[in-house]
Amino acid sequence: xxxxxxxxxxxxxxxxxxxxxxxxxxxxxxxxxxxxxxxxxxxxxxxxxxxxxxxxxxxxxxxxxxxxxxxxxxxxx
Numbered sequence: 001x002x003x004x005x006x007x008x009x010x011x012x013x014x015x016x017x018x019x020x021x022x023x024x025x026x027x028x029x030x031x032x033x034x035x036x037x038x039x040x041x042x043x044x045x046x047x048x049x050x051x052x053x054x055x056x057x058x059x060x061x062x063x064x065x066x067x068x069x070x071x072x073x074x075x076x077x
Contacts, residue, residue: 014049
């Protein structure tokens with residue numbers, strides 16, 4: 001979807017919400033354990049939504065967080 005084409009339906013109706021994590025709690029993910037929302041590491045995310053079919057894709061905004069995730073999150077087998 002980052003190219004503007006929906007990966008599900010092929011429509012060119014993709015909209016992006018990028019870098020809003022400071023404004024809206026729905027635009028970040030916790031990437032380390034958090035106690036009462038304190039002391040944890042968070043990563044801003046970018047959302048891509050197809051306005052034609054409603055499919056959503058979410059990506060970590062800052063690639064520097066990917067190294068932490070790779071080192072600390074379990075691999076899906």
